[in-house]
Amino acid sequence: METRQIEYFLEVAKREHMTQAAIHLHVAQSSVSRQIVNLENELGVDLFIRKGRRVRLTPIGKIFFERMNHIVHLMDEAKREVNEHLNPEKGTVRIGYPTSMAAYTLPSNIYSFRKKYPKAKFHMTNELYDDLIEGVIQGDFNLAMIAPMPEKKLESKVAGTTLFSENIVALLPISHPLAKKDTLKLVALKEEPFLVLPEGLVFRDQVIQACNHVGFSPNIAFEGKDIDALKGLVSAGLGIALMPEMTLVDNTPQSTVVIPIEDSSLTRTVGVIYPTERDLLPTESLFYQFLIDTYAK
Structure with a gap:
C-alpha cells in the first residue's frame, strides 16, 4: 500500500x-x-x-x-511530536470543549497561556459531552475541557484532573417577583416555567435531577439550543433557567439577575481529560500543566 x-x-x-x-x-x-x-x-x-x-x-x-x-492520526502526531520536541513553545494544542466554556473559561485560559508562550497555536473543537470523551479516545484531539468530569468506568481510556467545582445559579428576569432575593432554595422555583437545554445534553439532565431531588419535576416551557439561547429566553421574560456560574462571568444579559441557589448539591465539576493510550505532545503537556497550576492558585 x-x-x-x-x-x-x-x-x-x-x-x-x-x-x-x-x-x-x-x-x-x-x-x-x-x-x-x-x-x-x-x-x-x-x-x-x-x-x-x-x-x-x-x-x-x-x-x-x-x-x-487511526494510523494517519498516529503519523500526523509523530510529525508534530518531532517538531514540538525541537521547540515545544511553538507547537499546537488540539483541544475539545463544550459550548458552556466557549465564552469565558477556555478563552481566558488560552489568553493567559499565550501571554507566556505567544507562539503557541490552538486547534479548538466544539463538541457535545459524549463526543468530547469519544474525541479524546479516538484521537480527534488530545485534550478536552469538560463538565462534569467523566465517571470512573471511563478511566481505562481517559484520565484527567478536576480543575474546580462551580455553583449552579438561577437566572431570572429582572421583573420577576423573586428577583430581589439574595439567595433561593431550588424548591422555591417549582411553579416556575423552566428554560432548559435540548434532550441528550448532560446539563439538562443535571437540572432535572436536581429538581427531582428536592421533590418536583420542572415545568419545561421552552428549550434553547445552547446556554446563550437560554440567556436570551430569560431576558425575554419567558421563564427562568439554571446555569453554571462560570457561563455568566462578564456575560450576564440585560434585564436579568443572577441569584445563588442555597442547595449545596447544585454544583458541577470542571476538568480536563486526556487519553491514557497516547502521550500528550510537548505543547499539549505545557498547556495541561498550565491549567493545573492556574487553578491550584
Missing part, C-alpha cells in the same frame, strides 16, 4: 463521492478511481459499494477505514 492510496481512500470514504473527493484532492477523478481499484486489488476485497460516482463503504471497508484513520 502507498501513502497516496490511503489518502485517496480516506477522502472518498469521508465524502462518499469520487468526483467530490477528486476536487478536494486537486487531482483528476480517474486518478482517484484508479488508485482505489489498485488498493482493492492489492487487498483482495471490495472496500466500496459503487453506484455511479457515489459510493459507500462495505462492512470490511468500514473496518479498514477506522484502522487507516
